[in-house]
Amino acid sequence: MNLPDDFVFSQSSLQDYVDCPRRFQLKYLQRQRWPAPEVDDMLEFERRMEQGEIFHHLVHQHLVGIPADVLAGRLTDPDVQRWFAAYVKNGLSDAPAKRRPESTLTVPLGDYLLLAKFDLLAVEPDGRALILDWKTGQHIPRADNLLRRLQTIVYRYVLATGGNHLNGGKPIPPERIEMIYWYADHDGATLRFPYDSAQFAADNAYLTQLVEDINTRPEFPLTDDERRCRFCVYRSLNNRGTEAGSLTDWDENAELSLDIDDLNLDLQQIAEIEF
Numbered sequence: 001m002n003l004p005d006d007f008v009f010s011q012s013s014l015q016d017y018v019d020c021p022r023r024f025q026l027k028y029l030q031r032q033r034w035p036a037p038e039v040d041d042m043l044e045f046e047r048r049m050e051q052g053e054i055f056h057h058l059v060h061q062h063l064v065g066i067p068a069d070v071l072a073g074r075l076t077d078p079d080v081q082r083w084f085a086a087y088v089k090n091g092l093s094d095a096p097a098k099r100r101p102e103s104t105l106t107v108p109l110g111d112y113l114l115l116a117k118f119d120l121l122a123v124e125p126d127g128r129a130l131i132l133d134w135k136t137g138q139h140i141p142r143a144d145n146l147l148r149r150l151q152t153i154v155y156r157y158v159l160a161t162g163g164n165h166l167n168g169g170k171p172i173p174p175e176r177i178e179m180i181y182w183y184a185d186h187d188g189a190t191l192r193f194p195y196d197s198a199q200f201a202a203d204n205a206y207l208t209q210l211v212e213d214i215n216t217r218p219e220f221p222l223t224d225d226e227r228r229c230r231f232c233v234y235r236s237l238n239n240r241g242t243e244a245g246s247l248t249d250w251d252e253n254a255e256l257s258l259d260i261d262d263l264n265l266d267l268q269q270i271a272e273i274e275f
């Protein structure tokens, strides 16, 4: 068995495994730290990450009751001002009134746990159950790529598996669940992913098999897709180059699962799981 008994999976760790088994091994099993930048322009990269964090925090403050005009009056960053104006205009237009910002749910996955931290859950008793995820990146990925991402798979699965305590003790039928990615930099454009029982059963089989593979495989090979290595901190450790990929390419390579909001989330989840 490769995994420690108390291992907690997240969409990020599973995505890392699917993208590159060696990255999963280095990051989560060996906890290898490696001082390399993800992209060439780290100052700009960190600025965008910070903008994303500010926006997520702002929306959270609004959802817990601070008036939008009070929050907007404190903003100085023009991008965040524009994103927040878009959020106020249409960010919640589809969400049922019972809203739970920044909710965390943990469900069993095989002998382990699977954690999801949602930007917003809006669950109507016996009505719809929406998962809203705020995105502040500059590019909207293709819907077929997003459908295959572990975030889409894990979030809907976790809510269908563990949403009963948000729903008066009754499970939430998959047919009531929808995941919506909301793009702040595109005036609140959305990509929407409904769910159903057949997909839930398929996701259960897929996730269970992933965990079994991780736990029993004798080796964790390097990915064959070397494009991924350009944005991976372990590239010099693995003799996959020393130069970080460009931030522009990062933005344009959404199909490589590069997402600045996810990186923030990844760091937060690792911190939560560790401490």
Ligand code: SF4
Pocket: 020, 021, 022, 023, 026, 222, 223, 228, 229, 232, 233, 234, 235, 236, 238, 240
């Ligand atoms: S550098 Fe490439 S092969 Fe090595 S862990 Fe990163 S993605 Fe995998």
